[in-house]
Amino acid sequence: MRDRKRNDRKPKQYPRLTHPMVRDNGELRRATWEEALDRAAAGFARTTQEYGADAFGMFSCARSTNEMNYVAQKFTRVVMGTNNVDSCNRTCHAPSVAGLSAAFGSGGGTSSYQEVEETDLIIMWGSNARFAHPIFFQHVLKGIHNGARMYAVDPRRTSTAEWADRWLGLNVGTDIPLAHAVGREIIHAGLANTAFIERATSGYEEYAAEVEPWTLSVAEQVTGVPADAIRELAHAYATAERAQMCWTLGITEHHNATDNVRALINLSLLTGHVGRYGSGLQPLRGQNNVQGGGDMGAIPNRLPGFQDILEPEIRTKFEAAWNTVIQPRYGMNLTEMLDGIERGVLRSVYCIGENPAQSEADCEHTIKRLEMLDHLVVQDIFLTKTAELADVVLPASASWCETEGTATNSERRVQRVRKAISPPGEARDDIAILCDLAARLGHDDWKYADSEEVWNELRAVSPDHYGMTYARLEEHQGIQWPCPSEDRIEPTYLHGRLWEKDPARRGMPAPFGPVKHSPPVDLLDERFPIRMTTGRRLDSYNTGVQSSGFASPMRRGEYIELSPEDAATYGVEAGEEVRISSRRGDVTAPVWIDPGLRPGLAFMTMHFPDEVDTNQLTIEATCPIAGTAEYKATAVRIDKPAVSV
Ligand SMILES: Nc1nc2c(c(=O)[nH]1)N[C@H]1C(S)=C(S)[C@@H](COP(=O)(O)OP(=O)(O)OC[C@H]3O[C@@H](n4cnc5c(=O)[nH]c(N)nc54)[C@H](O)[C@@H]3O)O[C@H]1N2
C-alpha cells in the first residue's frame, strides 16, 4: 500500500499576466504596451550596439505554436543578426536529436503511434509514459491489448513498469552497460540481422569489439539487473518480427546522454528494427511542441526544416527569402548562453515561455546568472520566477486555446491549434508582439495577417513541410513530416531507404556508435550515499507554473520518495520532514515511502519549486555534445533537521 498522507503546504497560485510591466527603481510596475515595447526594443538595440549581435540570446517557447517559433527564430536571425536561439529541447531531447542525426542524418523519431498498436514488442527505456505521455500510452495499451509484449527499463518500478511483462530495474546511469550486454547476447546467440548489418550499416566490427567485455554476469554486477532478465530482453528484441524502442529522459538527462542514445540506436541497427512498418525508434518528446520548435529552426544550428546553417546553398536560400545575411556559424545553445552570461559575452535575453530560474540544474547558479544580464525581457502567460527577474514583462496569449496555428508531436505529426477564447486583459498574441518589436528595431515590414500566412512562408523554405497546407492538415487531421508534395502522403515511418536493394537508393549506411560506459558525475560517497533521481508525476507539469493552481484530489505536493528499507535505515516515517543535501545546496521535504524504489534510490519531482526547490540540489554536469544536464543522477544525504530551541 502506498502512503497517502498529504503534504499540507499550500500551492502557489501564479497570477495570469494581463498587462505589460517594466522595472523602475528595482520594482516591476504596470506599463502601457507602447512603453514596454519601446523599453524592450531599446535594451536589445543598446546591447547589440555596444557588444555586437552575439550579445543577444533568444529562449523560445516549446509550449507555443510552430508559427510563433518560426517568427521567434527569424527575429533572432534577421532582426538581431545572431544564431543564439534555443529552447527547452536542450534540457530534454537534444541528445536524441544529436544521436539520431549522427546515425540517420535526421533527428526525428522514426515511427508512428499507429505502429505501436501493431507491433510485437514495446521497450519503454527510461520512460514513464504512463505519467508523462498518457496519450501515447493509450496507443501502448492498445498494442498490449493486440498481443504486444512490453519491457520497462527504469531504476524505479514506475506506473509504466506495472504494465510491463518484465521490469528491468537498473542502477541509475548504467544504460550503456545494459544495452551493450543486450547487444553482446544478440551477437553471441547468432540473432543479429547480418544481412541488414552488411547492407545498411557501417562500423559493426568496432561495435562488436566494444560490447564484447559486457557479458551477462559483468553487466549484472554493474547494472543490478539479473542476467536472465538481460538475456530475455535480448532474445525478445532480436526475435520479434516488429519492435518499438521508446525512450525519454532516463536516457537523455545524463552527462553522457548522446552516447546513451547511440547505445539504443545500435540495438536497432543490430536487429534491423528500424526503417520498416512497426519497427522503429521513438524518443517521446517533452513539451507539446518541442519537436516543432526545433523543426522551425528555434535551435542554434538549424534553419527551419532542420536545414544545416553550415551549408552555403541552404543559407543562400534563406538569405534570399528573408533579405538578410545569416551568420555562417552555429549560435550558442541554452547551456552555452547561460555560461555566456557569466563570461560577460551574452548581455541581453528575450525569454519567451521558459522558466529557467526554476527548471535549470543548480538553479541558484542560474538565477545569479540571469541577474547579471544588462537586459532581460520575459514574455509569458504567468508571472514566473524568471519574469520576476525581468526588466520588461510582456503578457502573451496562451498557445493552446487563445491562438491559431499548428504544433508538431513526437511522431512528427503537424496538427492545427485553434483559438477558442480570447486572452485576458491586455495580453496579446506572441507573434504580434514579436512583429511590434521587429518594427521598433528597423523591420516595419513584418506584418502577418494570420498564422496561415506565417505557415505558408515556412512551407516555401522547408521542403519537409511544403505539402502541408492548412486545408490538407484539416482534411487529414494532421500530417507527419516529411511531406514534400501537395498530392502525396509519405509512409508513417522514416529511413525505409535502408532496406532498398539498390545501393544508389539506399544512400549512406547508418553507422554504429561504439560508445563507452561513463558513470554519473555526482559520485556517491560516505557524505552523499543516496542516489536521487528526479522526474515527473501525472498530475503536475514541469516547474508547476501552469499546474500548481489547480485543486485535484491527486495533488500531493513535493516529497522525497524513499524505499521502505531506506526509511527504516534512517529511522524516518512517512510524512516526516527531512533535510536533503547535495554538494550544491539543501532543501527540506516530507518523506513518502514508495515500495517501487530499491534501497539506495530516492526520487523527487521538479513540480513544486516554490515549496521545495529540487533544482537547488541537481548538478550542472552536461553532455558535451547536446548540452543537457544530468538531472537524473544526484548524490544526496538525508538528515533529520535539528530541532530548534
Ligand atoms: N504529467 C506530466 N507530463 C509531462 C511533463 C510533466 O511535467 N508532467 N513534462 C513533459 C516533458 S517537458 C518531458 S521532457 C517529458 C518527460 O517524460 P519522462 O522522461 O517519461 O519523465 P521523467 O519522469 O522525467 O523520467 C522518466 C524516467 O526516467 C527514469 N530514470 C532515471 N534515471 C534513469 C537511468 O539512469 N536510466 C533509465 N533507464 N531510466 C532512468 C526515472 O525513474 C523516470 O521514471 O514529459 C512530458 N510530459
Ligand SMILES: Nc1nc2c(c(=O)[nH]1)N[C@H]1C(S)=C(S)[C@@H](COP(=O)(O)OP(=O)(O)OC[C@H]3O[C@@H](n4cnc5c(=O)[nH]c(N)nc54)[C@H](O)[C@@H]3O)O[C@H]1N2
Ligand atoms: N530536476 C529536474 N529539472 C528539470 C527536469 C527534470 O527532469 N528534473 N526536466 C527538464 C525538462 S525536460 C524541461 S522541458 C524543463 C522545462 O523547463 P521550462 O520550459 O523552463 O518550464 P515550464 O514550467 O514548462 O515553463 C514553460 C513556460 O511557458 C509558459 N507558456 C505556456 N504557454 C505559453 C504561450 O503560449 N506563450 C508564452 N509566451 N508562454 C507560454 C508557461 O507559463 C511557463 O512559464 O525543465 C527541466 N528541468
Ligand SMILES: [Mo]
Ligand atoms: Mo522536457
